[in-house]
Amino acid sequence: MSKKSDQPSMDRRQFIGGTVAAAGAVTIAPGVILHAVAGSNEQTEGASSEHRWGMVIDANKCADGCSACVDACNNEHELTDLGRPETDAAWIRTVKLKDKQTGNISRLPVMCQHCEHPPCVDVCPTNASFKRVDGVVLVDRHRCIGCRYCMMACPYKARSFIHEALTDQSVYAPRGKGCVESCTLCVHRIDEGVMQTACQEACDKAGHGAILFGDLKDPNSEISQVLKKYNSVQIRGDLELNTGVRYRNL
Amino acid sequence: MSKMYYRELYCGSPTRFWAGLALLGTIIAIGLGAAYYMEHQGHWVTGMSNQIVWGLPHVFAIFLIVAASGALNVASIGSVFGGPLYKPLGRYSGLLAIGLLAGGLMVLVLDLGRPDRLIVAMTEYNFKSIFAWNVILYSGFFAIVGVYLWTMMDRSVSKFNRPVGFVAFFWRIALTTGTGSIFGFLVAREAYDAAIMAPMFVIMSFSYGLAFFIITLIAAYIWGDREIGDLRLTRLKNLLGVFVGAVLYFALAYNLTNLYITQHHGIESFILLNGGVYTQMFWIGQVLIGSILPLFLIYSPAFDKSRWAIAAASVAVLIGGFFQIYVIVIGGQAYPMNLFPGKEVVESGFFDGVVASYTPTFPEAALGVAGIAVALAMVAVGARVFKVFPETLEDPND
Numbered sequence: 001m002s003k004k005s006d007q008p009s010m011d012r013r014q015f016i017g018g019t020v021a022a023a024g025a026v027t028i029a030p031g032v033i034l035h036a037v038a039g040s041n042e043q044t045e046g047a048s049s050e051h052r053w054g055m056v057i058d059a060n061k062c063a064d065g066c067s068a069c070v071d072a073c074n075n076e077h078e079l080t081d082l083g084r085p086e087t088d089a090a091w092i093r094t095v096k097l098k099d100k101q102t103g104n105i106s107r108l109p110v111m112c113q114h115c116e117h118p119p120c121v122d123v124c125p126t127n128a129s130f131k132r133v134d135g136v137v138l139v140d141r142h143r144c145i146g147c148r149y150c151m152m153a154c155p156y157k158a159r160s161f162i163h164e165a166l167t168d169q170s171v172y173a174p175r176g177k178g179c180v181e182s183c184t185l186c187v188h189r190i191d192e193g194v195m196q197t198a199c200q201e202a203c204d205k206a207g208h209g210a211i212l213f214g215d216l217k218d219p220n221s222e223i224s225q226v227l228k229k230y231n232s233v234q235i236r237g238d239l240e241l242n243t244g245v246r247y248r249n250l
Numbered sequence: 251m252s253k254m255y256y257r258e259l260y261c262g263s264p265t266r267f268w269a270g271l272a273l274l275g276t277i278i279a280i281g282l283g284a285a286y287y288m289e290h291q292g293h294w295v296t297g298m299s300n301q302i303v304w305g306l307p308h309v310f311a312i313f314l315i316v317a318a319s320g321a322l323n324v325a326s327i328g329s330v331f332g333g334p335l336y337k338p339l340g341r342y343s344g345l346l347a348i349g350l351l352a353g354g355l356m357v358l359v360l361d362l363g364r365p366d367r368l369i370v371a372m373t374e375y376n377f378k379s380i381f382a383w384n385v386i387l388y389s390g391f392f393a394i395v396g397v398y399l400w401t402m403m404d405r406s407v408s409k410f411n412r413p414v415g416f417v418a419f420f421w422r423i424a425l426t427t428g429t430g431s432i433f434g435f436l437v438a439r440e441a442y443d444a445a446i447m448a449p450m451f452v453i454m455s456f457s458y459g460l461a462f463f464i465i466t467l468i469a470a471y472i473w474g475d476r477e478i479g480d481l482r483l484t485r486l487k488n489l490l491g492v493f494v495g496a497v498l499y500f501a502l503a504y505n506l507t508n509l510y511i512t513q514h515h516g517i518e519s520f521i522l523l524n525g526g527v528y529t530q531m532f533w534i535g536q537v538l539i540g541s542i543l544p545l546f547l548i549y550s551p552a553f554d555k556s557r558w559a560i561a562a563a564s565v566a567v568l569i570g571g572f573f574q575i576y577v578i579v580i581g582g583q584a585y586p587m588n589l590f591p592g593k594e595v596v597e598s599g600f601f602d603g604v605v606a607s608y609t610p611t612f613p614e615a616a617l618g619v620a621g622i623a624v625a626l627a628m629v630a631v632g633a634r635v636f637k638v639f640p641e642t643l644e645d646p647n648d
């Protein structure tokens with residue numbers, strides 16, 4: 001498997017059919033900004049390689065016992081809890097760790113890391129797993145044959161297989177029995193110009209502010225500034241997947 | 251050597267033939283019903299989960315696919331390497347290979363989340379994916395072995411037998427390498443991150459394929475009241491002994507090299523020492539039943555020409571092989587991935603850091619067994635319709 005070369009990915013496969021054109025920058029809630037990209041027809045063009053969306057997560061700020069991000073994600077994408085944790089879908093989870101040497105305890109949310117060189121995309125036989133040019137890794141639910149090879153290949157256990165028929169689906173997240181899915185980086189929000197994921201919104205609301213979403217390619221974005229200023233790591237950085245999700249204080 | 255005559259294999263008694271076929275048909279019907287049930291309900295009714303994503307059906311499917319390529323060995327030895335004693339067995343070798351592959355693929359496809367989208371898998375290829383390559387390798391195998399059989403059965407095209415035999419030989423090595431590489435590409439999982447995986451699968455295929463061949467050959471000749479000489483069986487038996495020894499060697503090399511790699515110590519002690527059911531399957535299933543017992547049955551002078559010993563050795567190889575694949579597929583997934591080196595997972599919302607549990611369910615087993623039944627049914631029907639088996643396999647007089 002080539003890890004060094006950039007994975008060619010489809011130009012503009014949209015997660016959902018339609019996109020909503022945003023006009024001007026409108027603040028619809030504190031911290032939720034709708035903004036249009038200046039002078040471009042980007043919304044109708046779909047994803048653009050001028051961006052790479054990602055997140056930086058501060059493990060020090062992740063509060064013990066909190067599940068705001070997980071609840072918000074489940075809510076946003078209608079991931080119903082059927083009381084069967086082994087087979088229920090989990091796009092985001094919290095993990096609590098103890099350093100074997102020092103005993104230091106840390107806590108962090110883990111989701112699809114939106115790898116630049118995603119093993120899930122490499123192994124998918126039908127091209128159902130794909131990476132948009134803006135770095136978001138998605139599954140095309142019309143192509144996925146449910147072979148689950150991507151789940152075997154993902155180093156982060158980020159993916160869930162849908163083990164039963166679903167009802168009450170969110171319009172943002174078409175899902176179906178027999179297919180695989182994972183965190184979409186709230187791509188429906190990105191495509192509508194809302195620069196905040198559901199998990200970040202919830203974490204901010206809960207007053208922790210552990211999650212920061214943004215454009216890794218824009219040197220002036222808050223996320224780029226934070227990454228420049230502070231030390232951060234990738235989980236399993238040794239695999240050289242160049243993840244879009246980074247962690248501080250881990 | 252006297253001339254070989256091939257004849258359709260009729261069972262000694264017609265009732266026995268039809269009853270046998272009906273039994274296989276019933277097993278297949280139950281398996282298909284089980285597949286429909288799992289598909290209709292969704293996979294939550296199986297033992298599989300988001301932690302163990304490939305379960306018992308994959309074990310059966312991989313076992314059969316690997317054996318299929320090995321079953322072609324006898325034909326290869328006959329036509330590629332010019333072994334005269336093996337040549338008359340070439341046709342059956344090809345038929346068995348096709349049957350085993352068909353059975354394995356049926357199980358694999360029916361365990362997909364969306365088997366109805368098989369057409370997508372056939373038309374959309376991601377050439378970076380070893381899975382997509384396998385789709386091509388598997389379909390090609392049917393075609394090539396089909397042509398190979400034709401060159402063996404039809405005198406007018408028999409001059410192509412050797413070249414086609416060569417193609418088939420290399421194709422099946424590629425096929426097993428491809429199957430083994432499915433695991434080799436999973437860099438993040440400690441159990442599979444080893445280059446030795448692909449050659450190990452090739453040698454496993456030799457062993458399982460030959461074991462299938464021997465046991466079904468003996469059965470067919472009893473079934474059809476035909477004669478089979480000691481000389482050939484002894485040859486096949488000795489060959490099996492070599493393959494079993496080689497698999498054992500590779501298994502040891504695989505585990506020992508893993509012991510050298512510090513990060514892989516965890517998975518090694520899991521398989522070899524403290525993995526509970528997987529450790530037992532490794533030592534009792536794979537090593538004891540699958541290697542030591544057959545080696546004893548094959549090489550002990552006490553069983554020199556005993557057919558029962560040969561048959562028992564073959565069955566033991568198959569049982570051991572099944573466990574070997576079970577340990578690779580399920581054990582490799584059960585062992586937790588190490589996302590955070592140097593840290594211990596205290597709490598997780600998604601089973602991080604714990605050994606995943608898996609209990610196979612009846613529908614999964616029924617589907618898997620149906621795969622074996624498909625292989626046997628194809629062989630039974632194929633041998634009756636085509637001239638596959640030599641009239642007699644008595645030892646040549648000279």
Ligand code: SF4
Pocket residue numbers: 111112113114115118119120121137153154155156157158159182
């Ligand atoms: S984290 Fe897993 S699912 Fe997400 S892009 Fe990487 S390999 Fe794919």
Ligand code: SF4
Pocket residue numbers: 120123124125126127128129139143144145146147148149150151179180
């Ligand atoms: S389960 Fe779907 S997305 Fe994953 S590798 Fe298979 S076809 Fe691709």
